[in-house]
Amino acid sequence: MPKDGERGAGGRVTLQTLADHLGVSRTTVSNAYSRPDQLTAKLRRRILKAAEELGYPGPHPAARSLRRGRAGAIGLVLTETLPYAFGDPYAVNFLQGIAAATEPAGVGLLLLPLSREDTTAEAITGAAVDGFCLFSLPDGHPALTAVLRRRLPVIVVDEPRSAGLPYVGIDDRAAFRSATEHVLDLGHRRIAVAAYRVRFDGHDGWADSARQAGATFPATRERLAGAREACGRAGVDWGSVPVTESAPNEHESGLRAGRRLLGLDPRPTAIVAMSDVLAFGVLEAARELGLRVPENVSVVGFDDVAAAAAADLTTIRQSGKEKAATAARYLLIGEGPESVLLPHELVVRGSTGPPA
Amino acid sequence: MPKDGERGAGGRVTLQTLADHLGVSRTTVSNAYSRPDQLTAKLRRRILKAAEELGYPGPHPAARSLRRGRAGAIGLVLTETLPYAFGDPYAVNFLQGIAAATEPAGVGLLLLPLSREDTTAEAITGAAVDGFCLFSLPDGHPALTAVLRRRLPVIVVDEPRSAGLPYVGIDDRAAFRSATEHVLDLGHRRIAVAAYRVRFDGHDGWADSARQAGATFPATRERLAGAREACGRAGVDWGSVPVTESAPNEHESGLRAGRRLLGLDPRPTAIVAMSDVLAFGVLEAARELGLRVPENVSVVGFDDVAAAAAADLTTIRQSGKEKAATAARYLLIGEGPESVLLPHELVVRGSTGPPA
DNA sequence: GCCGCGTACTGTATCGATACAGAAACTGGA
DNA sequence: TCCAGTTTCTGTATCGATACAGTACGCGGC
Numbered sequence: 001m002p003k004d005g006e007r008g009a010g011g012r013v014t015l016q017t018l019a020d021h022l023g024v025s026r027t028t029v030s031n032a033y034s035r036p037d038q039l040t041a042k043l044r045r046r047i048l049k050a051a052e053e054l055g056y057p058g059p060h061p062a063a064r065s066l067r068r069g070r071a072g073a074i075g076l077v078l079t080e081t082l083p084y085a086f087g088d089p090y091a092v093n094f095l096q097g098i099a100a101a102t103e104p105a106g107v108g109l110l111l112l113p114l115s116r117e118d119t120t121a122e123a124i125t126g127a128a129v130d131g132f133c134l135f136s137l138p139d140g141h142p143a144l145t146a147v148l149r150r151r152l153p154v155i156v157v158d159e160p161r162s163a164g165l166p167y168v169g170i171d172d173r174a175a176f177r178s179a180t181e182h183v184l185d186l187g188h189r190r191i192a193v194a195a196y197r198v199r200f201d202g203h204d205g206w207a208d209s210a211r212q213a214g215a216t217f218p219a220t221r222e223r224l225a226g227a228r229e230a231c232g233r234a235g236v237d238w239g240s241v242p243v244t245e246s247a248p249n250e251h252e253s254g255l256r257a258g259r260r261l262l263g264l265d266p267r268p269t270a271i272v273a274m275s276d277v278l279a280f281g282v283l284e285a286a287r288e289l290g291l292r293v294p295e296n297v298s299v300v301g302f303d304d305v306a307a308a309a310a311a312d313l314t315t316i317r318q319s320g321k322e323k324a325a326t327a328a329r330y331l332l333i334g335e336g337p338e339s340v341l342l343p344h345e346l347v348v349r350g351s352t353g354p355p356a
Numbered sequence: 357m358p359k360d361g362e363r364g365a366g367g368r369v370t371l372q373t374l375a376d377h378l379g380v381s382r383t384t385v386s387n388a389y390s391r392p393d394q395l396t397a398k399l400r401r402r403i404l405k406a407a408e409e410l411g412y413p414g415p416h417p418a419a420r421s422l423r424r425g426r427a428g429a430i431g432l433v434l435t436e437t438l439p440y441a442f443g444d445p446y447a448v449n450f451l452q453g454i455a456a457a458t459e460p461a462g463v464g465l466l467l468l469p470l471s472r473e474d475t476t477a478e479a480i481t482g483a484a485v486d487g488f489c490l491f492s493l494p495d496g497h498p499a500l501t502a503v504l505r506r507r508l509p510v511i512v513v514d515e516p517r518s519a520g521l522p523y524v525g526i527d528d529r530a531a532f533r534s535a536t537e538h539v540l541d542l543g544h545r546r547i548a549v550a551a552y553r554v555r556f557d558g559h560d561g562w563a564d565s566a567r568q569a570g571a572t573f574p575a576t577r578e579r580l581a582g583a584r585e586a587c588g589r590a591g592v593d594w595g596s597v598p599v600t601e602s603a604p605n606e607h608e609s610g611l612r613a614g615r616r617l618l619g620l621d622p623r624p625t626a627i628v629a630m631s632d633v634l635a636f637g638v639l640e641a642a643r644e645l646g647l648r649v650p651e652n653v654s655v656v657g658f659d660d661v662a663a664a665a666a667a668d669l670t671t672i673r674q675s676g677k678e679k680a681a682t683a684a685r686y687l688l689i690g691e692g693p694e695s696v697l698l699p700h701e702l703v704v705r706g707s708t709g710p711p712a
Numbered sequence: 713g714c715c716g717c718g719t720a721c722t723g724t725a726t727c728g729a730t731a732c733a734g735a736a737a738c739t740g741g742a
Numbered sequence: 743t744c745c746a747g748t749t750t751c752t753g754t755a756t757c758g759a760t761a762c763a764g765t766a767c768g769c770g771g772c
Contacts, residue, residue, distance in 0.1 A: 014728055025752045030730060039750065057506045061484040062421040063728035066757050071418065072482055073466065086448045086455070096442050099469060106479060109467045110429065113459055123462060126428055128417040128484045150413045370758055381722045386760060395720065419758035422727050 013056045022050055033059050065128060073108030074331050075129035077147065079137055079200065084248040085113065088277060089305040090320050091249075094135065094157070097324025105332050114143050116200060121146035131331040133157060134165075138200040138216040153334070155327045159218045166338040168326045172219045175316045175344040176274070177226030179300045182314070182346055183270035184234040186354045188298060191236070192268035193227055194257040194278050196220050197247035204253060206260070207245040223274055223302075242268065246278055254281015262289055262297065269297060269355040276301035276308045276315055283311065283351070294353035304347055312350040318342065369412045378406055389415050421484060429464030430687050431485035433503065435493055435556065440604040441469065444633060445661040446676050447605075450491065450513070453680025461688050470499050472556060477502035487687040489513060490521075494556040494572040509690070511683045515574045522694040524682045528575045531672050531700040532630070533582030535656045538670070538702055539626035540590040542710045544654060547592070548624035549583055550613040550634050552576050553603035560609060562616070563601040579630055579658075598624065602634055610637020618645055618653065625653060625711040632657035632664045632671055639667065639707070650709035660703055668706040674698065 019026040024047070031038040032047040039047075051058075065071050076098060078085050085091045102109050107130075112123050124132070124146040131153035137144060139160045147154055155166045183191055198207050198215045215221035228238045244260050246253035254273065258281050261271055273279040279301030283293060291297050301308055301315035308315045322342055330336050375382040380403070387394040388403040395403075407414075421427050432454060434441045441447045458465050463486075468479050480488070480502040487509035493499060495516045503510055511522045539547055554563050554571045571577035584594045600616050602609035610629065614637050617627055629635040635657030639649060647653050657664055660673035678698055686692050 012728090015730095016728080026728095027730080027753075028751055030728095031751085034730075043750085055507065057508075058481045059730090060422070060728050061482050062418050062427060063757090064482070064730075065418040065484060066416070066422050066759085067728080067730045069757075071484070073484070086442070086452050092442045092448070099442070099467070103469050103471065108479060108483060111455070111465045111467065113455060115459065123464060125414045126417050126420070127464060128421060128427070128429070151411065368758090371760095372758080382758095383723075383760080384721060387721085390760075399720085415760090416758050419727090420760075422729085423758080423760040425727075 013054050015056075015059070018047065018051055018054060018056050021054060022047060030059070034064075062128075071128040071130050072106070073110050073129045074102060074328075075110045075112050075124070075127045075132045077112045077114065077124065077132055077134045077137065077143055079114050079116075079135075079141070079143075084250065088249045088275075089307065090275060090277070090303040091135070093305065093320030094324045097321035098133065098328050100321070101325055101328030101332065107332060114141070116202060118142075124150070131155075133327050133331060136217075136219070139218060140216060141200065153331055155330050157323050157327050161218050166330060168323045168330075168340050168342065169219070170318050170342050170344045172222040173226040173229070175226065175318070176223035176272070176302070177230045178344075178346050179272050179302065179316050180227040180230035181234070182348065183272060183298055183300060183352060184230055184236065186270070186298065186352060188270035188355050189236060190266055190268045190355075191231075191270045191272060192242045192244070192261045192264070193224070194254065194261065194271055194273040194282055195224065195243055195245045196249055196274040196278065198224075198245050202247055204246055204256065205244065207243045209239065211245070212243060220274065227272065246281075249275050249277050251277055251281045251284070254278035255284050256281070258282035258285025259288070262286060262291065267297070270300070270352070271297060272300045274302050276303045276305045276313060279313055279315070279351075280307070280311060283313070293351050295356055298352040298355075300352060308347075309349070314349045314352040315347050317345045317347050369410050371412075371415070374403065374407055374410060374412050377410060378403060386415070390420075418484075427484040427486050428462070429466050429485045430458060430684075431466045431468050431480070431483045431488045433468045433470065433480065433488055433490045433493065433499055435470050435472075435491075435497070435499075440606065444605045444631075445663065446631060446633070446659040447491070449661065449676035450680045453677035454489065454684050456677070457681055457684030457688065463688060470497070472558060474498075480506070487511075489683050489687060492573075492575070495574060496572060497556065509687055511686050513679050513683050517574050522686060524679045524686075524696050524698065525575070526674050526698050526700045528578040529582035529585070531582065531674070532579035532628070532658070533586045534700075534702050535628050535658065535672050536583040536586035537590070538704065539628060539654055539656060539708060540586055540592065542626070542654065542708060544626035544711050545592060546622055546624045546711075547587075547626045547628060548598045548600070548617045548620070549580070550610065550617065550627055550629040550638055551580065551599055551601045552605055552630040552634065554580075554601050558603055560602055560612065561600065563599045565595065567601070568599060576630065583628065602637075605631050605633050607633055607637045607640070610634035611640050612637070614638035614641025615644070618642060618647065623653070626656070626708070627653060628656045630658050632659045632661045632669060635669055635671070635707075636663070636667060639669070649707050651712055654708040654711075656708055664703075665705070670705045670708040671703050673701045673703050 015026045015029045019029045029047055032044045110127055110129055119142050121143040124143055132147050134156045136158045158169045161167055197217055198211055198220050212224055231238045244257045246257045261268055262285050271282050273282055279299050282299050286293055286297050301313045304315045304317035326340055371382045371385045374385045385403055388400045466483055466485055475498050477499040480499055488503050490512045492514045493516055514525045517523055551563055553573055554567055554576050568580055587594045600613045602613045617624055618641055627638050629638055635655050638655050642649055642653055657669045657671035660671045664671045682696055
């Protein structure tokens with residue numbers, strides 16, 4: 001009897017139920033949904049009408065996906081819990097870009113956030129997707145192993161670059177070097193860096209040279225290297241440049257970073273931040289202390305999010321949306337070079353000027 | 357031979373492949389992944405080791421989901437394309453709240469955005485999920501039909517209320533009435549309303565009484581009714597209150613709305629907006645015109661997003677996170693009353709004052 | 713030595729659909 | 743009239759796993 005799809009008490013309505021009810025084959029009912037050209041319009045209408053009456057919910061997604069071999073969705077792997085990710089405008093830009101590509105393609109977007117404690121990455125193992133986009137993961141994160149095990153198409157955005165996987169990002173070292181050079185060229189000598197997370201351990205405070213050397217977030221590592229190069233060329237001793245580290249990437253963290261840096265004696269005359277959001281926090285810290293920008297302190301951001309223009313913040317422009325579009329194109333249609341470095345650009349606004 | 361899982365040329369590695377390779381049953385391999393207590397630790401290690409060597413990606417999610425009858429994800433249905441949704445801080449708050457609940461539960465979050473043109477809602481039909489959360493949908497949207505057809509648990513957030521489905525929201529009528537009463541109590545008589553979308557047609561401009569009467573977004577409809585009630589009680593003729601409509605819910609739209617309203621002659625002395633984001637735009641329009649707030653014009657927002665406090669905006673506080681938590685609780689563990697009206701509260705700040 | 717019982721593993725049926733090959737009915741042209 | 747060529751529908755095999763019942767075996771107690 002199991003083959004007989006007549007709905008038992010509480011039973012589910014399946015293709016078979018419908019087929020039996022109408023006296024047609026299961027295949028024909030399936031075709032009514034998936035290949036309308038395979039049957040007459042009249043029969044198709046009859047089937048859809050019966051489906052409506054019997055309460056057939058349409059082809060079961062898991063069954064269809066199993067048989068077809070496609071899931072119709074891509075997985076977006078994010079460090080940071082989702083709540084924080086949504087609070088970071090650069091990340092939001094990126095999400096917008098991904099969505100702009102998946103939506104018209106009729107492909108779902110499955111969010112796979114990874115908390116710091118989550119070492120098993122089970123969500124990844126069980127995700128019904130056709131490919132993964134990894135967004136800003138540290139070196140050696142277990143999620144990377146889990147993703148590779150799935151043997152599906154993968155693309156990495158921003159970090160890590162080391163994995164030998166298709167990659168989209170910018171030349172972080174050159175970008176941050178140019179941000180640093182900008183303030184050095186203006187004549188600043190007491191500069192400081194407000195770094196984004198160096199390692200995935202939630203540390204919020206000074207990042208001494210040992211910690212810098214052990215950086216597991218490649219983008220942060222590269223940017224620090226860029227700053228160091230700029231200092232070297234300008235004859236500024238990198239060892240004397242204070243570096244503070246912030247996580248997560250949000251206003252409050254930047255505020256704390258700003259307080260730490262601006263509380264130093266002697267006070268830095270320029271602060272180069274690794275994100276606009278951190279820079280906004282630094283600007284607020286400066287306001288708290290009654291410091292004027294750029295007269296008393298110059299501030300450089302990174303990302304050029306929408307609010308940066310409004311805040312008149314000098315920053316490095318990069319496009320999260322463009323990165324997302326490139327990554328999505330690769331995952332959806334396998335198109336494009338495997339790895340891309342997108343352009344970045346220094347945008348000089350009013351938050352930087354020569355030291356007093 | 358098909359039953360034989362030995363990997364053919366280019367063939368996939370399945371449970372059967374592993375089982376054959378090790379000389380154990382398929383069930384045992386399955387248990388190694390899903391029910392570790394069913395076999396000895398030693399055998400389990402041997403199986404996992406072989407899996408590693410043969411490149412077995414773990415249980416196929418679609419197959420597992422089909423057999424188990426659960427998808428391990430919930431679907432979040434949003435109107436507006438995702439790009440806009442992420443740009444609206446109230447929506448982002450809501451997303452944060454949903455994520456905060458699904459993440460620890462190990463449940464995926466599948467985003468299902470619906471563009472205005474998408475009348476088939478195919479993404480919903482094919483979504484591999486165990487339940488749906490509908491966020492701010494207009495009456496009669498085809499997505500609602502598609503969701504109901506799936507016969508899965510559903511909860512509606514904010515709109516529409518008419519569907520007879522479990523619901524989470526606030527008393528929109530009372531909330532907007534109190535916002536309107538606030539400015540009326542301050543003595544304003546020439547007031548105006550900056551409404552959120554009235555219908556799902558992308559209209560951006562005046563919403564005359566005919567359009568108000570045909571509102572398909574229930575929350576907007578209720579809020580307008582609340583404003584009307586407040587006016588009635590205060591003896592202000594509702595017909596003389598200009599109402600402008602904005603979509604999408606973003607700063608630019610609010611700016612346009614503000615320009616329209618503040619360009620009227622006589623100029624309104626108070627503007628009540630249906631979101632903080634719109635109110636921010638109105639504030640900018642006032643700045644453009646050299647108007648002082650609240651001396652020349654009072655502005656009220658709605659939502660109390662984080663930026664409202666910073667902007668000193670009088671607003672109605674509601675918690676997107678709380679709504680999300682309630683909705684998620686219902687979908688994940690079927691707990692809680694089916695329908696909830698959460699509290700709202702008028703938060704008086706510096707953007708409102710008596711008319712000059 | 714036999715029974716009872718728990719642990720470790722196996723075998724078969726099944727989840728709900730789609731692919732593909734084939735049968736049946738219909739079409740049109742020589 | 744007959745046959746090739748379509749069009750329309752059917753039947754069977756299969757996607758890759760899990761549920762559940764059953765077998766085999768080890769061990770303590772009477």
